[in-house]
Amino acid sequence: AQTVTQSQPEMSVQEAETVTLSCTYDTSESNYYLFWYKQPPSRQMILVIRQEAYKQQNATENRFSVNFQKAAKSFSLKISDSQLGDTAMYFCAFMTPFVQGAQKLVFGQGTRLTINP
Amino acid sequence: NAGVTQTPKFRILKIGQSMTLQCAQDMNHNYMYWYRQDPGMGLKLIYYSVGAGITDKGEVPNGYNVSRSTTEDFPLRLELAAPSQTSVYFCASKGYGYTFGSGTRLTVV
Numbered sequence: 266a267q268t269v270t271q272s273q274p275e276m277s278v279q280e281a282e283t284v285t286l287s288c289t290y291d292t293s294e295s296n297y298y299l300f301w302y303k304q305p306p307s308r309q310m311i312l313v314i315r316q317e318a319y320k321q322q323n324a325t326e327n328r329f330s331v332n333f334q335k336a337a338k339s340f341s342l343k344i345s346d347s348q349l350g351d352t353a354m355y356f357c358a359f360m361t362p363f364v365q366g367a368q369k370l371v372f373g374q375g376t377r378l379t380i381n382p
Numbered sequence: 383n384a385g386v387t388q389t390p391k392f393r394i395l396k397i398g399q400s401m402t403l404q405c406a407q408d409m410n411h412n413y414m415y416w417y418r419q420d421p422g423m424g425l426k427l428i429y430y431s432v433g434a435g436i437t438d439k440g441e442v443p444n445g446y447n448v449s450r451s452t453t454e455d456f457p458l459r460l461e462l463a464a465p466s467q468t469s470v471y472f473c474a475s476k477g478y479g480y481t482f483g484s485g486t487r488l489t490v491v
Contacts, residue, residue, distance in 0.1 A: 269424075308470060310425075310482035356424050367413055367432050368476060369440065372424030 267292045267359050271373035278347055279381050285332075286342045286376050288357030294318075296362050299333065300370070301342045304354040313355070316340065344378075352380045384408050388473050388483035395463040395490045403458040403486050405473030413476040414456040418442065418469040419485075425472060431456055463490045 268291045278284045290299070301313040316324045316333050323331050328348075332341045344351055357373040389404045407414065412433045417425035417440075427440030431450040445467055447459040456475075460467060468490045473483040 271424075274422075308485050308487075310472065310474075310480075312479065315479070358424075367415075367430050367438070369415065369427050369430060370417075370425070370480065372426070374424050375422070 267294075267297075267361070267371045269357050269359050269371050269373035271357055271376050273376045274374070275377045275379070277379040277381060280347060280349060282347055283343060283345050284347055284378065286344075286355055286357075286378065288340045288342070288373055290338050290340065290357070290359050292338070292359065294361060298360040298362070299331075299340045300358040300360065301329070301331070301340075302356045302358060302372075303351075304356065304375075305352070310356075314342065347380045349380050349382060351378065353378060386473055386475055386481050386483035388471075388486050390486060391484065392487050393489070395460075395488065397463060397465065397490060399463050400459070400461050401463070401488075403460075403471055403473070403488075405456045405458065405483060406454050407456075407473075407475040407481070408454065409475060409477055409481065410453060411475035411477045411481075412453065414450065415474045415476070416440075416446070416448065416456070416458045417472045417474065419472065420469050428458065428471075460488075465490050 270289045297318045299316045303311045314326045328345045330343045354375045356375050359371045386407045415430045416428040419425045426442050429448040431437045471486045
């Protein structure tokens with residue numbers, strides 16, 4: 266079974282700073298997907314970024330980028346020029362590909378990120 | 383707007399009561415899921431369905447039941463509520479990507 270670990274329960278940075286959230290995972294699969302989700306106080310689950318394991322290039326979405334290290338099973342999220350609206354819980358998640366069934370998401374425990382003015 | 387609709391948004395149950403959490407999607411997705419999120423934790427899979435009439439257990443199915451008679455609806459049933467079922471419940475469906483509902487906050491007292 267796959268597991269996802271986020272070792273930083275809480276982080277806090279000043280507005281405009283850069284912050285990196287860590288995530289490691291364990292799997293015997295070679296093909297899979299990794300995600301970062303944002304959950305603001307409204308509890309809505311918002312997709313931040315997605316990475317396919319077969320792609321060597323790290324995914325980027327505006328101020329959000331990942332450092333995907335497949336051999337080390339590491340998937341960190343970097344937020345550049347942080348904004349007050351980035352304050353939220355962030356979850357790392359793993360998903361197996363379609364050929365292996367129902368594509369269930371396995372979540373880490375989450376990191377509570379606070380951006381201070 | 384197209385998406386996943388969950389009802390109710392909040393509910394307080396007494397120990398031993400039963401209830402059904404409703405979930406409906408209008409995107410014609412075959413895959414649907416129920417997750418629970420305990421305070422300060424990530425989401426854990428309760429049950430999932432790959433199509434009408436087909437359901438299977440996830441990581442934490444005890445105390446819950448599901449049915450999937452149509453593509454659109456995937457209700458979650460709690461038969462005998464226990465304090466350990468106090469949680470936020472998310473329904474989701476999957477096409478190209480996951481779409482989550484807004485969640486139901488359930489408290490069992």
